[in-house]
Amino acid sequence: MRERSRVEETIYAMQRAGAGSLQVISDFDMTLTRFAHNGKRVATTHNILDNRLLINEDCTKKMRELLNIYYPIEIDASRSVEEKLPLMVEWWTKVHELLIQQKIRKDLLAQAVRESSTMLRDGYKVFFDGLAEHQVPLLIFSAGVGDVLEEVIRQNHVFHPNVHIISNYMDFDHTGVLRAFKGQLIHTFNKREGALSHAAGLRELQGRPNVLLLGDSLGDLTMADGVSEPQNVLTIGFLNDQVEERKETYINSFDIVLVKDETMDVPNAIFRYIT
Ligand code: C5P
Ligand code: MG
Numbered sequence: 001m002r003e004r005s006r007v008e009e010t011i012y013a014m015q016r017a018g019a020g021s022l023q024v025i026s027d028f029d030m031t032l033t034r035f036a037h038n039g040k041r042v043a044t045t046h047n048i049l050d051n052r053l054l055i056n057e058d059c060t061k062k063m064r065e066l067l068n069i070y071y072p073i074e075i076d077a078s079r080s081v082e083e084k085l086p087l088m089v090e091w092w093t094k095v096h097e098l099l100i101q102q103k104i105r106k107d108l109l110a111q112a113v114r115e116s117s118t119m120l121r122d123g124y125k126v127f128f129d130g131l132a133e134h135q136v137p138l139l140i141f142s143a144g145v146g147d148v149l150e151e152v153i154r155q156n157h158v159f160h161p162n163v164h165i166i167s168n169y170m171d172f173d174h175t176g177v178l179r180a181f182k183g184q185l186i187h188t189f190n191k192r193e194g195a196l197s198h199a200a201g202l203r204e205l206q207g208r209p210n211v212l213l214l215g216d217s218l219g220d221l222t223m224a225d226g227v228s229e230p231q232n233v234l235t236i237g238f239l240n241d242q243v244e245e246r247k248e249t250y251i252n253s254f255d256i257v258l259v260k261d262e263t264m265d266v267p268n269a270i271f272r273y274i275t
Contacts, residue, residue, distance in 0.1 A: 002251050010255070011270060013232045014210045019134040019275045021231075023205050025223045026214040028142035028149050028167070034119045034262045035216070035240035043116045045144030045152070046095060051112040055102040062098055066091055074188055074217070077245040081189050081219070088187040092143070096168075096181050104178040106147070106170070113151040120156055123264035128158035130268070134275050135162060137204045141194065141223045142167040143186045164205075166198045192222035200226035214267060216240055218253055236267060 001007050014022060026032055029044040036042060043050070047067075050060050070091035073084060131138050138160075142149055146167030153159040171180040186194050199205065209231035211224045216238040224233055237254030238261065239246060250257045258266055 001256055003255070007234065007255050010232045010234045011273060014212075014234070014274045017210055017232070019136050021208055022210045022212065022274060023137045023139065023208040023227070024131060024212045024214070024271075025139045025141060025199070025227075027216060027220040027223065028140050029144045030216040030240055031214050031220070031238055032120055032124065032140065033152070034121050035238070035260075036262070037117070037119055040117070043118045045118075045142065045148040048112055048116040048118055048148050048152075049099060049104065049145065051115060053108045053112055053115075054104045055099070059098050059102050063095060066094055075242050075246070077242060077249060085189050088189055089185065092168075092185055092187045096185075100178055100180060102178070104170070106172045106176040106178070109147055110151050110155070113148060113155055118152055120152070120158075121262055121264045123268050124156065125158060126268050127264045127271070128153075128160060128163075130271055130275070132158075132160035132162050136271075137202075137208065138163050139199060139202070139205060139223075140165045140167070141186075141191055141199070141220075143188050143191070143219075144168065145170065162204075164202055166194050188217050189219040191219055192225045195223055195226035198226070199223070200228065212236070212267065212270065214238070215254075218249065221253060234270070236270075 034042045049055060050063060070087060073087050140163060144167060146165055146169040149165060149167055150159065168186050169182045170178050171182045173179045209229055211227055211230055211233045213224050213233060213235045215221065221235060224230065235254045236256045236258065237250050239250045239257050239259050243259055256266065
C-alpha cells in the first residue's frame with residue numbers, strides 16, 4: 001500500500017455506507033482467474049480456444065507467435081500506454097481474424113472450457129456468492145472472449161443474477177459457426193471507452209457511488225470511469241508478472257497491490273468488513 005491511511009479511511013467509509021452503496025468492478029483474465037498453478041500459466045479466455053476441437057495446428061502456432069510478440073509489449077514497464085495502444089489493437093485484430101477463419105462452433109465451447117487449464121482464484125466461491133447474497137452488482141469487464149468467460153463462471157457455478165459482463169462477444173451465424181466479433185473491440189488499454197459507452201448505462205449500477213475495483217493491468221484502472229459521481233473508490237491490483245520491473249508503478253497506481261497472490265483473500269476480507 002502506498003498510503004495505508006487512505007485505504008483504511010476508504011474501507012471505513014464504505015462500511016458506513018453499506019452494501020447498498022457498493023458495486024464491484026473486476027477484470028477477468030489473471031484477476032478473477034489465476035495467473036499460474038503449479039508453476040504453469042493458466043489459460044486466458046483466448047487461450048482456452050487453443051483446443052483441436054476448435055482450431056487447427058497452424059492457427060495454434062500463429063496465435064502463439066502473436067502472443068510471444070505482443071504479450072511482452074502489453075506488460076512492458078518501459079513503454080507508454082500511447083505506444084502500446086495501436087499494438088494491442090493489432091494483436092487482438094489479428095487473433096480475432098484467425099479465430100473467424102477457423103469457423104469455430106458455438107456448441108463446442110463448453111467442452112473446450114472443461115478441457116482447459118482455466119482456474120478461478122482460490123476463494124472465488126466466497127467472493128461471488130457473498131456479492132450475490134448481499135445483492136451487490138459485480139461488473140466483469142474483460143478484454144477476453146465473453147462467450148468463453150460466461151462458460152467459465154457457469155461451470156464454476158457462480159454465474160449469479162448480480163453478474164454483468166462487458167467483453168468481446170462472438171457473433172455466430174444461424175448454424176452456430178463463428179462469423180465475426182460483436183461491437184467495438186475491447187483490449188487491455190481501451191476499457192475507459194467501454195466504461196463510458198456500456199457500464200455507464202447499466203441500471204443495476206446506478207446509485208452505487210462506492211466502488212471496489214480489481215485488476216491486473218494498469219489499463220484496468222479506467223474500468224470505473226463510467227461511474228457517475230463516485231464517492232469512495234478502492235483499487236486492488238494483482239501484480240502477477242514482471243514483478244520487480246512494475247512494482248513501483250503498480251504501488252503508485254493501485255491503492256493495494258497484491259504480489260503473486262493467487263487468492264481472493266484480500267478482496268474477501270474487505271468485503272466481509274464492509275458488510
Ligand atoms: O479479462 P482481461 O481484460 O484481463 O483479458 C485480456 C487478457 O488476455 C490480456 O491481459 C492478454 O494478456 C490476454 N490475451 C491473450 N491472448 C490474446 C489476447 C489477449 O491471452 N490473443
Ligand atoms: Mg487481466
